[in-house]
Amino acid sequence: MSVTHSYKLRVAAIRAETEDARSIVLEPEEGDAERFSYRPGQFLTINVPTDREGGAARCYSLSSSPLLREPMQVTVKRTGEGYGSNWLCDNLNVGDELEVLRPSGMFTPSSLDADLLLVAAGSGITPMMSILKSVLHGGTGRVALIYANRDEQSVIFGEELLALQGKHPDRLHTVHLLESVQGLPSMELLREHLRPYRDREMYVCGPQPYMAAVTAAAAAAGVAAERVRQEKFFSLDTDPFAEPRSALDHSGPSATVEVQLEGETQTVSCPKGERMLDAFLEAGVDAPFSCREGNCSACACFVLEGEVEMLRNEVLEPEDLADGIVLACQSVPLSDHLRVSYDE
Ligand SMILES: Cc1cc2nc3c(=O)[nH]c(=O)nc-3n(C[C@H](O)[C@H](O)[C@H](O)COP(=O)(O)OP(=O)(O)OC[C@H]3O[C@@H](n4cnc5c(N)ncnc54)[C@H](O)[C@@H]3O)c2cc1C
Ligand code: FES
Known part of the structure; x- marks a missing residue:
């Protein structure tokens, strides 16, 4: 079921x-x-x-x-x-x-008018395609894409990228790195390609060793760590499609949570010690989620008022936390009253 x-x-x-x-x-x-x-x-x-x-x-x-x-x-x-x-x-x-x-998910640019640096390898191009087409079509930002692959045959969206480059020569700059030509992209090679764009917001997605080389190269090229956002691909260990766990125990103290989602506000009672996402789903709030383990950021929301404790966080960066973003699947209320929004 x-x-x-x-x-x-x-x-x-x-x-x-x-x-x-x-x-x-x-x-x-x-x-x-x-x-x-x-x-x-x-x-x-x-x-x-x-x-x-x-x-x-x-x-x-x-x-x-x-x-x-x-x-x-x-x-x-x-x-x-x-x-x-x-x-x-x-x-x-x-x-x-x-x-x-x-x-x-949170691997989304804050503005389509900002200049971006996208660094991908292999299937890591998928979110980048969505981002770069959106910026070129709906914003004013310029995009530099550095895209690594094994060889020419394994380049996904090669023709589409070429067509976009032809249509937006002043706004899209694409660099293909091919293992068959340059060998595995070294930190030094990546650093040289990243350096001209070091002041841009940077998005990175690819196999783990590539992401590690890119983030090291970014630091060496002078990109500030808070401007680097990474999307880590992994397979879920949990089954978010399984029946939800049994009803929460509401007999003890609980927090009142006002939750705003898609312009509507609902008030939910969340037992202290229980995770907010569980209380939202139990109350019928159609809150987003995926892994439910603190790994993916699908459940990210803003705490506008009150305090929560996050039990696990493998994905939010310090600057996200400073902005008041939390993972609902891992957040238990500390305050008696909370205001939370998915719409900010
Ligand atoms: C936010 C996010 C976005 C993603 N977007 C994309 C995307 O756009 N495109 C894309 O292609 N992927 C994407 N992924 C990755 C995707 O979700 C899967 O992780 C990926 O497709 C591999 O899943 P799989 O079931 O084929 O491999 P799995 O079965 O999970 O196996 C993964 C690896 O482990 C190995 N393995 C499996 N079982 C064993 C075993 N018993 N012993 C030893 N080794 C084993 C396999 O050979 C394989 O190399 C994304 C992941 C996340 C979290
Ligand atoms: S659902 Fe994945 S981090 Fe919460």
Whole structure:
């Protein structure tokens, strides 16, 4: 049985991008379109069909742009012997339905008018495509993209990038790094490519060793750490599609939480010691979430009034915390009264 917070998307098209990557175009059911509004850089959580105990929920960044009114699209690259990515590339057909959670995540630029530096490798291009198309179409910012791949054949969106470059020669600058030509991108090589853009907001996504080399190169090139945002790809250990845990115990002291979501405010009672997200979902608030383990930022919200304690945080940066952002799935109330918003 599925949770009420999940939705169905119909597979409208499937396109081979490279030998081992497929784009999947997805359509919401009638009446659900609004629930699938998203910001450039956000991701969907897909319940990949499986008989395995614990399910196979996997996150995929949207490679489409919400500003272009193009249909929603994720792009999946096969991962070795991985289950979910290979299942989606091998078994999905047009007309099939996928169970998903709403778009979420914080890997989104604060302004489409800011100049950005995007640094990607392999499937890490997916959120970057959404961001760069959105900036070029809906903003005034300039974009530098540094994109590393094994060889020319494994470049996802190569032609689309070339076309965008032709259309926006003054605003998009693309550098392709190919392992077959330059070898694995060294810290020194990355530093030289990053240096001209060191004053920009920087977004990084790719395999872990690449992200480590890029962040080291960014520091060496003089990019301030607080301007570097990373999207870490991993597979969920938990099953966000499983039945929610049993009812919360409301017999002890609790906090009153005013929660604002999509322009509506609801008041929820959250027992002290319980996580806010659990109380929101129990009360019927359609709050976003994915991993429920403090790893993904899908549940991030602003605490406008009152104090919470975060039990685990593997994803928010110090400057997010300074802005009052918390992970609802890991936050327990300390104050008696809280005001929380997903809409800021
Ligand atoms: C926010 C977010 C956005 C993402 N966006 C994208 C995206 O846009 N595109 C994309 O392609 N991916 C994306 N990912 C990654 C994606 O969610 C999956 O992690 C990825 O597709 C691999 O899943 P899998 O089921 O194929 O591999 P898994 O089954 O999870 O396996 C992962 C790796 O472990 C190895 N492995 C598995 N089982 C074993 C075992 N028993 N022993 C040893 N090794 C094992 C596999 O060979 C594989 O290399 C994103 C992740 C996050 C968190
Ligand atoms: S749902 Fe992933 S961090 Fe809260």
